[in-house]
Amino acid sequence: MRDIEDWAKTRPRRRGQAWVQRDGEETAVYNAGSGQLHIVNASALAIWELCDGETTPKEMAEAISELTGLELDASAADVHSTLMTLADAGLVEK
Amino acid sequence: MGEIRVRVFATDDAFAGALSAYLSAEPTFAVVGGTAEVIVVADAQPRSVVMSLAEEAAVLVIGPDGADDMIHALDAGAIGYLPSFCAFGEVRQAIFAVAEGQAVVPPHMLGALLRHVVRRRRANAADVERLDRLTNREREVFELLAQGHDRESIAGRLFISVGTVRTHLQRLFLKLDIHTHAEVVALAARCGIDIHDHEESH
Numbered sequence: 001m002r003d004i005e006d007w008a009k010t011r012p013r014r015r016g017q018a019w020v021q022r023d024g025e026e027t028a029v030y031n032a033g034s035g036q037l038h039i040v041n042a043s044a045l046a047i048w049e050l051c052d053g054e055t056t057p058k059e060m061a062e063a064i065s066e067l068t069g070l071e072l073d074a075s076a077a078d079v080h081s082t083l084m085t086l087a088d089a090g091l092v093e094k
Numbered sequence: 095m096g097e098i099r100v101r102v103f104a105t106d107d108a109f110a111g112a113l114s115a116y117l118s119a120e121p122t123f124a125v126v127g128g129t130a131e132v133i134v135v136a137d138a139q140p141r142s143v144v145m146s147l148a149e150e151a152a153v154l155v156i157g158p159d160g161a162d163d164m165i166h167a168l169d170a171g172a173i174g175y176l177p178s179f180c181a182f183g184e185v186r187q188a189i190f191a192v193a194e195g196q197a198v199v200p201p202h203m204l205g206a207l208l209r210h211v212v213r214r215r216r217a218n219a220a221d222v223e224r225l226d227r228l229t230n231r232e233r234e235v236f237e238l239l240a241q242g243h244d245r246e247s248i249a250g251r252l253f254i255s256v257g258t259v260r261t262h263l264q265r266l267f268l269k270l271d272i273h274t275h276a277e278v279v280a281l282a283a284r285c286g287i288d289i290h291d292h293e294e295s296h
Contacts, residue, residue: 042201042202045202045205049209059212059215060208064208067197067207
């Protein structure tokens with residue numbers, strides 16, 4: 001729970017120099033800083049693209065909820081989970 | 095699933111013919127020239143076409159592979175968008191989705207679309223904050239003006255003088271930094287205010 005609260009106060013920012021190569025439903029994101037290549041799906045990429053240092057996780061969840069019709073709680077949980085995964089991969093920072 | 099009537103609207107006759115022939119092979123589709131559940135619009139600049147068709151059917155646009163083009167089409171009322179290089183099979187799948195009211199966007203444009211939604215929501219929140227500057231009476235006058243009432247009508251509905259209405263209008267125009275009736279209507283619509291006068295609709 002504390003993790004969710006921590007993220008809620010942030011404006012996540014994409015990390016490093018990422019190079020994006022799209023191929024169908026998946027995208028390869030290359031983090032030049034770590035030298036690692038990460039395969040992400042469309043929704044994870046979309047959230048990664050929203051990490052501009054200005055957009056809050058709440059704003060991300062509300063936008064997704066409006067677009068998809070998902071309940072806000074479900075969207076917020078998805079956003080949090082994705083941000084955690086992207087952070088673990090070194091692709092976003094708080 | 096029942097039959098889905100599909101109409102193809104394209105500026106390129108050859109493309110329209112080819113796509114119509116392809117879709118006609120789908121047993122659950124009936125490609126028609128008139129009333130349809132789904133209208134496929136293949137046009138480089140589809141906005142005006144989409145706006146005219148979106149009220150009668152679910153519109154799927156096939157257009158340029160650009161996020162701005164997609165956003166313009168969706169803002170005009172389209173439910174789905176595919177880039178022009180998409181395969182006919184993707185059009186077929188998209189028709190099934192939009193027929194059920196599902197939005198269809200290219201996966202690689204999802205981020206751009208979400209950014210657009212975030213920006214629009216921020217702008218709407220700012221508009222709502224602007225309206226919060228109005229007094230209750232000014233808000234009433236604003237809403238009646240947005241519904242198309244003139245000063246005399248507003249005065250009659252609120253049991254105040256025309257002069258008082260004029261004063262309220264001056265104040266709310268100043269507070270909101272707007273200058274025309276069109277701006278009033280646009281702001282009201284963005285804030286979700288009903289701009290139709292239901293009392294006159296019976």
